[in-house]
Amino acid sequence: MGKTLTYKILDAHKVSEDLENNTMSIIIDQTLTQDATGTMAYLEFLSFGLDKVKTKLSVSYVDHNTLQNGFMNADDHKFLQTVADKYGIVYSKAGNGICHQVNLERFAVPGRTILGSDSHTPTSSGVGAIAIGAGGLDVACAMAGKPFTIVRPKVVGVKLKGALRDGVSAKDIIIHLLGIMTVKGGVNKVIEYYGDGVKTLGVPARSTICNMGAELGATSSVFPSDEVTKEFLRIQKREEDYIPLEADLDCTYDENIEIDLNTLEPCASCPNSPDNVKNISELKDIKVDQVLIGSCTNSSYYDFVKVASILKGKKIHKDVSLGIAPGSQQVLQMITKNGILDVLLEAGARILESACGPCIGMGQSPATDAVSLRTFNRNFYGRSGTNSAKVYLVSPEVAALSAVNGYISNPLGCKIDPEFSLDVDYPKCDSLLYKPTFKSEVVMGPNIKPIPKFQPIGNHIKAKAMITLEDNITTDHIMPAGAKVLPYRSNIEKISEFVFSNIDPDFSKRCLSNGAGVIVAKQNYGQGSSREHAAIAPRYLGIKAVIASSFARIHKKNLINFGILPIELDIEAELLDEINIDWNEKEIIVTNVTKNKTYKKEFDLTDDDLFLINKGGLLNTF
Numbered sequence: 001m002g003k004t005l006t007y008k009i010l011d012a013h014k015v016s017e018d019l020e021n022n023t024m025s026i027i028i029d030q031t032l033t034q035d036a037t038g039t040m041a042y043l044e045f046l047s048f049g050l051d052k053v054k055t056k057l058s059v060s061y062v063d064h065n066t067l068q069n070g071f072m073n074a075d076d077h078k079f080l081q082t083v084a085d086k087y088g089i090v091y092s093k094a095g096n097g098i099c100h101q102v103n104l105e106r107f108a109v110p111g112r113t114i115l116g117s118d119s120h121t122p123t124s125s126g127v128g129a130i131a132i133g134a135g136g137l138d139v140a141c142a143m144a145g146k147p148f149t150i151v152r153p154k155v156v157g158v159k160l161k162g163a164l165r166d167g168v169s170a171k172d173i174i175i176h177l178l179g180i181m182t183v184k185g186g187v188n189k190v191i192e193y194y195g196d197g198v199k200t201l202g203v204p205a206r207s208t209i210c211n212m213g214a215e216l217g218a219t220s221s222v223f224p225s226d227e228v229t230k231e232f233l234r235i236q237k238r239e240e241d242y243i244p245l246e247a248d249l250d251c252t253y254d255e256n257i258e259i260d261l262n263t264l265e266p267c268a269s270c271p272n273s274p275d276n277v278k279n280i281s282e283l284k285d286i287k288v289d290q291v292l293i294g295s296c297t298n299s300s301y302y303d304f305v306k307v308a309s310i311l312k313g314k315k316i317h318k319d320v321s322l323g324i325a326p327g328s329q330q331v332l333q334m335i336t337k338n339g340i341l342d343v344l345l346e347a348g349a350r351i352l353e354s355a356c357g358p359c360i361g362m363g364q365s366p367a368t369d370a371v372s373l374r375t376f377n378r379n380f381y382g383r384s385g386t387n388s389a390k391v392y393l394v395s396p397e398v399a400a401l402s403a404v405n406g407y408i409s410n411p412l413g414c415k416i417d418p419e420f421s422l423d424v425d426y427p428k429c430d431s432l433l434y435k436p437t438f439k440s441e442v443v444m445g446p447n448i449k450p451i452p453k454f455q456p457i458g459n460h461i462k463a464k465a466m467i468t469l470e471d472n473i474t475t476d477h478i479m480p481a482g483a484k485v486l487p488y489r490s491n492i493e494k495i496s497e498f499v500f501s502n503i504d505p506d507f508s509k510r511c512l513s514n515g516a517g518v519i520v521a522k523q524n525y526g527q528g529s530s531r532e533h534a535a536i537a538p539r540y541l542g543i544k545a546v547i548a549s550s551f552a553r554i555h556k557k558n559l560i561n562f563g564i565l566p567i568e569l570d571i572e573a574e575l576l577d578e579i580n581i582d583w584n585e586k587e588i589i590v591t592n593v594t595k596n597k598t599y600k601k602e603f604d605l606t607d608d609d610l611f612l613i614n615k616g617g618l619l620n621t622f
């Protein structure tokens with residue numbers, strides 16, 4: 001029987017597998033980090049005592065904390081630059097662009113495995129790689145040459161049929177898929193695209209789709225590497241990286257979904273979840289206050305060609321603020337040369353830095369109760385910096401047309417203006433990329449604190465429920481980001497003050513005054529970001545276990561990496577109920593002492609996970 005593309009790549013990188021636990025370990029060819037998760041990842045890497053990274057390529061990007069309001073972020077950048085230079089890592093300076101956009105342009109190679117300390121790392125899978133998001137510690141281990149272990153993924157075959165109509169975009173494909181699969185539908189799966197519709201999508205469009213596979217909770221997504229990929233690599237002046245790759249025709253998928261591109265409608269993810277999907281035609285007439293175009297999902301040259309085609313000769317509505325963040329220096333240069341920047345400026349756009357910016361709450365927070373249309377990938381509660389804002393995730397076409405009209409508008413039929421050709425020169429633009437010289441000494445500013453040491457949690461835990469939560473709690477709920485909190489990413493003691501602060505401002509004080517605590521939640525706990533701070537900071541506050549009906553993949557691994565026991569159970573609990581947990585490698589017994597209820601389950605983590613929890617986390621194993 002033929003193989004899926006997913007398993008062609010995974011099997012070519014497999015170093016071992018554990019059939020009993022249904023896991024496989026793969027060697028990682030390339031890594032990427034960004035600054036908000038990178039400082040921890042490199043502190044962890046430094047603790048291994050190696051003299052250089054062991055990967056084919058590792059790149060350290062600065063794109064998240066670029067707002068330098070005080071010394072902290074600038075100190076982090078300096079630390080990252082000096083570590084990169086000393087240990088053999090390419091450094092992408094602030095201003096060079098969003099990690100995933102630059103990685104796609106300059107470094108992603110078909111057939112390779114890429115591990116990144118950012119959940120949207122699968123953006124690079126648009127060229128036919130298997131790119132996976134992970135916590136910083138897992139990426140540090142990959143840089144040290146250690147294999148990365150995943151649950152053997154199920155492969156979902158998504159057959160794309162036909163071609164998109166004018167005004168319908170790759171973003172609509174993935175939003176539509178989110179409506180079908182939901183934000184937990186992709187956990188421990190790879191979403192593999194095939195069918196005659198694939199060849200109608202350029203690499204940037206494919207990457208938009210792979211990018212938001214993260215919102216499905218998927219391990220990765222993948223497109224074949226074909227003539228379209230070859231052309232993309234040629235215009236990026238690295239044709240030599242091309243190899244053709246596709247699934248065998250007789251392969252079978254674990255799940256099958258078919259999407260008819262010919263009939264797909266422009267759609268949106270409505271507040272506050274990417275899987276709250278409606279067609280634009282159902283939303284028309286909603287007044288819009290803010291429109292933002294950019295982020296690692298939609299900030300390619302191709303996206304701005306579509307935006308400029310709609311904005312050409314028009315002015316944005318007087319009640320709308322339109323912010324535009326080109327994804328990279330390359331994109332910025334291209335829109336400057338091709339007249340697109342003029343069109344945007346004449347329409348009334350505000351040009352933002354080539355960085356994550358408002359996507360991670362770094363500026364541009366909307367007004368109270370405002371409607372904000374964003375071409376981004378996440379509209380979780382509070383992420384924009386304004387809790388009452390209503391954030392809709394849309395395509396660049398919907399965003400541009402709505403900015404002109406002042407209300408949500410359907411771009412069906414909007415064509416690309418031939419003035420803005422896609423057949424242009426793609427400048428190499430590596431002026432903010434630095435190859436390592438192995439000469440620097442590591443510089444560590446005063447805000448960069450050592451990672452706290454944690455003791456093992458022990459097999460008999462007496463604790464209290466420090467918070468009880470619903471389904472789909474995101475890492476933005478657990479460990480908020482934004483301009484106020486992000487500067488403390490290298491300082492666990494300080495950042496722990498902000499755990500759950502958007503939904504329960506007393507959480508951290510309550511934890512510290514109670515000693516041991518547990519978190520009780522429902523389905524898909526920890527969806528979203530790879531930030532390991534959402535595990536380390538609660539652990540610092542005394543959280544020993546999280547009891548949830550189910551977990552998101554990256555977060556579950558982060559909990560284990562820092563010695564917190566993830567228990568998959570649906571239990572009844574209220575705030576401050578006394579919870580006892582007795583566990584060993586065979587079973588877990590959870591007792592809600594206050595409610596006099598006991599729950600039992602088999603121990604279902606792997607031997608490796610058990611080892612890490614018994615040790616008090618991965619860092620204690622070195």
Ligand code: MIC
Pocket residue numbers: 036037064117118119120133360481528529530531
């Ligand atoms: C995000 O989009 O939430 C982030 C910020 O890029 C995170 C990483 C982080 O929290 O630093 C991610 O997606 O992993």
Ligand code: SF4
Pocket residue numbers: 064098118120295296297355356359360376377
């Ligand atoms: Fe940056 Fe937003 Fe992409 Fe995260 S989702 S990497 S914050 S642009």
